[in-house]
Amino acid sequence: MNDALASSFAAWLTGSALVALLTARFAWRRRQAPGATPLTLLLLSLAVWTLTYALHWLDAPPGAAFWLDATFFGVVGAPVFVWLLTREFTQPGRPVGPGEWATLLAVPGVTWGLLLFGDPGGVLFGGEAVRDAHTRLAGGPWFRVVVLHGYALMGLSALVLGQFWWRTSGVYRRQAGVLLAGLCLPWLVNFVSVLGKRPFPDFDLTPMLFMATALIFLWGLLGFRLFDLVPVARHLIVEQMGEGVVVLDPWGRVLDLNASARRFADPALASPVGQAAARVFPLWDAATLATAAHHGPTELWLKGRCLEVRVTELRDRRGRSQGQAVVWRDVTGQREAEAALRRAHQELQVRLAQIEHLQAELREQSVRDPLTGLHNRRHLTAVLEALRGEVFSVVLLDIDHFKGVNDRYGHAAGDAVLRAVAALLAEHARPGETACRYGGEEFIVVLPGVLPLEACQRAEGWRRTIAAHEVAVNGERVAVTVSLGVAGAPGHGPDLDRVLLAADEALYAAKAGGRNQCQVAPLPAPESASSEASALQ
Known part of the structure; x- marks a missing residue:
């Protein structure tokens, strides 16, 4: 060169x-x-x-x-x-x-x-x-x-x-x-x-x-x-975005789609571009897409994923449709979280109901006598406080010779007698009436809106029923009788203590009169007569 x-x-x-x-x-x-x-x-x-x-x-x-x-x-x-x-x-x-x-x-x-x-x-x-x-x-x-x-x-x-x-x-x-x-x-x-x-x-x-x-x-x-x-x-925004994007022509053929959309396409197709959307996405619900096009975002389940689908009409300057853009967002995690939240809420409601039930049971147990199942004195106090100023009667009941039952048959037999009497009282109590174990072998029944004379009639019925009912104790039949004292408000006193005291005195009179009977406490002397007697003295 x-x-x-x-x-x-x-x-x-x-x-x-x-x-x-x-x-x-x-x-x-x-x-x-x-x-x-x-x-x-x-x-x-x-x-x-x-x-x-x-x-x-x-x-x-x-x-x-x-x-x-x-x-x-x-x-x-x-x-x-x-x-x-x-x-x-x-x-x-x-x-x-x-x-x-x-x-x-x-x-x-x-x-x-x-x-x-x-x-x-x-x-x-x-x-x-x-x-x-x-x-x-x-x-x-x-x-x-x-x-x-x-x-x-x-x-x-x-x-x-x-x-x-x-x-x-x-x-x-x-x-x-x-x-x-x-x-x-x-x-x-x-x-x-x-x-x-x-x-x-x-x-x-x-x-x-x-x-x-x-x-x-x-x-x-x-x-x-x-x-x-x-x-x-195209690459950074469309191709890499998490939402699926598919562009369709007016005849429903796929013009373009991104990587997220390809995951749902038919894997048998070499190239989805130019194919009918129903062929590229065989699990597409055409009705759902039509709903999304006319009524806004619609959810569609596809290959086990929940997709929120939006369909937008692509129009030219004259308003003529040139195709559709289908964009979906995978909301499976959100829906699963919502379902988990609903389940947790339901479980919480069940737990709260269980807790409320347990609390009610505990409250009920705290005012119940464990042996007889009747209410206890704590509940009695609340009931009487609620009746303050109202008309009501109380029947105080004592099992006759209960100590003899314990001495002869044992304490288990005495407990059986207590439960039998309590069951009869609970059976004959009407709605709104309260039967309580007052202590030992004593019971009390509160009768709202009932005067003492009517209460005594009710008590007589209880007495006869109890007397006719024998309790099985150690293979023997034991007859049980009760003595009853009746008092009421406002006739026997303006406060609760006086009413209870009057009922107790009536009970004592029934026992002194031979037991197995019902006594009504005598009404106290008028306050004016008491005042005159005090002045003469």
């Missing part, structure tokens, strides 16, 4: 390096955008590659072979930065893990080390290395690792960018197209060169085409605002 042609080729390569550096400067200014930093590093690698290759053609000191080998400082780094650029552009916000960093940087790191230390042992360029005047097409075992690593990253990048281009639309598809065009053209030429299919054997066209790569990226930065309009609308 003559010197003029070599100089022209070197000038072209130098220009490519300068354009790459200029584009890297633009990209670095926008380094906050996803993909800007790896693009900057990629352009710097390309600049190193093209500039060292230009120095090789100029045969600059220390020599052409030195600069040809030095191109690998940029060669091994470029595929890594291509992958990082692709990854950040298509998956913004996803961090690179330690394992991925090790996989990406292992081959470049070892290669840079070999270059710095002169390729000891010919691992990179020795052995079966083939060097023509101006290219490195083969080398040692590590050279093959470098080639495989680089093409693997480039192929993976092209695949991911192609999928992203297929899924997106509008300006985001054009951005992905710019990156694909800028990345694939020189690497395709490089692949053909490695296979030995070079139209110009003396030239490695790969770095020459990096001028086109740099210009394409510069055009994307300035014309398409490559990093001012990052693909957030």
